[in-house]
Structures are given as C-alpha cells and as structure tokens.
C-alpha cells in the first residue's frame with residue numbers, strides 16, 4: 084500500500100512536470116513580427132589592383148611611304164623627277180645642288196628673235212619663274228617713238244612667262260631671266 088501510494092506520487096509529479104515543460108516549450112516557438120531593416124553598412128575598403136592584362140596583338144602593317152623623289156606621288160619615276168639631270172631617278176634627286184636653296188644653275192637667260200619690230204623671250208616651261216627681262220633696241224630713231232618693254236604671263240600657270248618688246252622704228256631683241264621650278 085505504501086509502495087502504490089509512492090508510485091502514484093511519482094507519476095503525478097512526473098506528469099505535472101512534463102505538462103509544465105510542454106507548455107513552456109510551446110510558448111517559445113511562436114515567431115514574432117519581422118523587425119525594421121537595419122541601416123546600410125559603411126562601404127568596404129578598396130580592394131588591391133588587378134593583374135595587368137596580356138599585351139594586344141600587333142596591328143596591321145601600314146602602307147609603304149613615298150620616295151622623296153616622287154614629286155607627283157604616283158609611285159613611278161618621271162622625267163620631271165630627275166631633278167639633277169643624271170638620267171636616273173633616285174635619292175640624289177631629293178637634294179638641292181647648293182645647300183638646299185637656289186643655285187646659279189637654276190637660273191637661265193632666254194633671248195627672243197632680233198632684227199624685227201617685235202621680239203618675245205619666253206621661259207622654257209610654264210612653271211618657271213620670270214625674274215626679269217629687257218629689250219635691246221637698235222637701228223634708226225623716229226619721232227614719236229613708241230616703245231613697249233614689259234613682262235607677260237608672269238602669273239598664268241598655263242602659259243610660259245615672257246618678256247615682250249616692240250618698237251615702231253628700228254629693231255628690238257627681248258631677253259628674259261628665268262628660274263627653273265621642278
């Protein structure tokens with residue numbers, strides 16, 4: 084009888100304890116409402132620089148340049164490009180004969196016909212420059228004397244420059260001093 088009462092007490096005690104424990108656990112699993120988001124965190128420190136990339140591939144080769152003697156840029160030697168007159172078009176034609184400037188060999192004199200009332204001395208090429216000129220008059224004099232002594236076509240690129248002479252009596256001979264332009 085005493086043992087039975089003891090077991091009953093143990094059972095009551097255990098079931099009572101378990102019941103209390105079950106009720107406590109049940110209250111702990113209820114999830115509350117979500118809280119407000121926290122403020123953003125501060126920016127992190129800058130990371131180290133990355134490794135250099137691999138070198139790029141070589142670009143395509145450029146077009147060949149022009150030879151210094153190729154004044155018109157057509158890639159071919161032309162008669163006008165043999166500036167030193169040696170019959171060959173090469174690097175020597177890129178050099179001036181006198182320190183890169185004008186030399187006396189670039190200047191020539193042309194005479195017009197003599198013995199008539201008109202005379203014209205014309206430079207050899209349309210791009211050559213007429214530097215100066217003059218008229219040599221001879222023969223009889225007359226009054227009034229009409230005399231023309233003047234340059235012609237000095238700035239016309241299509242016509243060679245010249246020196247023109249004319250007299251109404253006697254005869255004239257024109258002369259022109261010209262500069263070669265290559």
Ligand SMILES: [Ca+2]
Nearest residue numbers: 153157159161
């Ligand atoms: Ca050429």
Ligand SMILES: [Ca+2]
Nearest residue numbers: 165169171176
């Ligand atoms: Ca030459």
